[in-house]
Amino acid sequence: MTSAPAATRTSSAGEKTAAFVVKWGFVAVTVALIVFFAITEPSFRTVDNVFGMLKFIAPTAIAGLGVMLAMTVGGIDLSVGASAGFAVSIAAWTMVVANQQGGVAITVVLICGLLIGALNAFLIVVARIPDLLATLTTMFVIVGLKLIIVNGQSISSQMTLSNGETAPGKFTSDFLWLDHGDVGPVPVPVIIFFLITLALWFLLERTRWGRALFAVGTNSEAARLAGIRVQWYRTAAYMGCGLLASIAGLLLAARIGQGDVTAGNSLLLDAVAVALVGVSVLGIGRPNAWGTALGAVLIAVMVTGFTMLGLPYYFQDFGKGIVLLIALLFSFTFSRRRTVVTAGSTTSSS
């Protein structure tokens, strides 16, 4: 620990270059891709397309921000995709089967999200099950529970219920506004995405709670000795993650317009990927909101650009894999010294 700061003072030109690449590499790649697609594909550089891409990636980004929050306390949440899928079915059930207004559906879904987060927190904090296994279990439980609640069916308006009657409700227009609405030229999901990113940035980087979350994630024993209520912060992080996953689910539900039982399935890997990419962006070396948002934007740019170039979907997977690989290289290989310094200084200051 003590030798690490000394080493950074005598860093060579090569290490400075490496540090520069680590700090700006991802931003540069994103900008380069945007410029490349903007030049080669005329339809890429339209305002409609820019907002379209941000809108398309908003649910993934918001779920990724949830994973990011769990990562701040040194954990992970593999149930975000399932939570979002649960939200889609519950929102549809509340409006279509229970015939309630959109506002009621949103409230019910957000409460469900908090409860799923609380379940994860209970398993991890109280039952002491490792986070990977606990959230994996939760994922299976809530996917199953969702299918039980909806009898394995995608809930849509005018569907025939098990008692032979036609479902009374439909997706209300105020609920659909979550996806279809615009404020000025900006789609509503993009605004929600931006506001959540801003709020999380403020929470993590500008408040005492943010510092406490990172302290718990870096060295929970030291945090405990420093008087931080470690278990409380871990619980809060998982509940926050559950809440964000359910918000992602609300956006998906409004986009799909029915209780599609497969919704959310494809969310998990992308959400974890953008959170991991976020760690390496700007060489910050720890989970952060803007990095996660940038990771999501990079994926949106890649998926859209590749599609416009006429590449099949598996190129998108390949591209995402390469981006994640580079992110992990930045986090582990190139910035090891920085990470150690960060960890050391955090430990000594707390």
Next chain:
Amino acid sequence: MAIIRRAPLVAAVAAAALLALTACSQGGASTSAATSTSAATATAPLPSPFNGAPVKVALVRQSGAGDFFEAWGAGATAQAKAANIDLTVTDARNDNAKQASDLEQAIAAKPDAIIVDHGQTDTLQPLITEAIAAKIPVVTYDLALTDATGVITTSQSDASMAQGVLDQLVSDVGDGAKVGYVSATGFAPLDARAKVWNQVVADHKLDVVFSTGEVTESTATDNIPLVDAALKQNPDVQAIFAPYDEITKGAVQAVIQNNMQSKVKVYGIDISNADLQVMTAAGSPWVATSATDPAAVGAGVVRTLALQLAGQLNATSEQFPAVTITQKFLSDNSVTNVAQLRVAEPKLKLDTTLVADWLPAVSG
């Protein structure tokens, strides 16, 4: 940063978990994308708007994965190329939210036309209405709409697939025969086939001695014990209708397992190289199936669009017919794979459906 150090494990577990959840069965037939050899050539110059710069068309797909959908896409792409269409393909990989985004972005790019391949009604209807309002011609394939105003709808006729095979069944075993049914509910094509089945059962007073079946991640294997139990309980059954090739294969296996292939006939739907092997095996109980060539259908959808843009389409709805294939036909023509089947049964190529002298059928 414990989580960073465990990232590879995280990724591995996440991947495994995701696979467990999303690995999805490939609904429908699986025909290999063997290229057809006789590439037809146009005998007339392309009319407007195809005689200038390439016509920009967006193809918005729910899924393009699996043999069937790959072949469909290959057929559509080949036909587009022949007609001077620049086809931009998006593939939502069964993610309906992604398909909505894809369609939204396609509309924003203002193409000359949009093709929507499969999808959820509630998800896509508002966007299709939006596209029509923006004066972008839309052709759909196998997509149910609540408001099809201004839309050209096309589909593979599930009803015709079931009807052809069931006509064969009735002519083989006769009215009032004891029959078994192996299928599942909740899947649009299977539900459409079930309707035809119920009608045929009523019309020909068939005695349905068992109804079973399920669609799972390994449908063929999982249906064997179900049909096995049903056969043991009803050894006098004469014919089984199993209207989805994965289920058909399970039913065939169960019949062979019980050594009943001499008295129980199995009627399936769909065709693939693997299916043909099962059908043509010595003593196979699978006597008839119904098939379309996905590549030919994909090409047919593009031709529908091309005729519409050229102002030569006279209908707003097109159905691509299925062909009934019997075990006898396969053995008479020594057919053992899909490529040979295309040669032996030219109707599969749909080369007289929706063609013009400037627009011959090109599917490979």
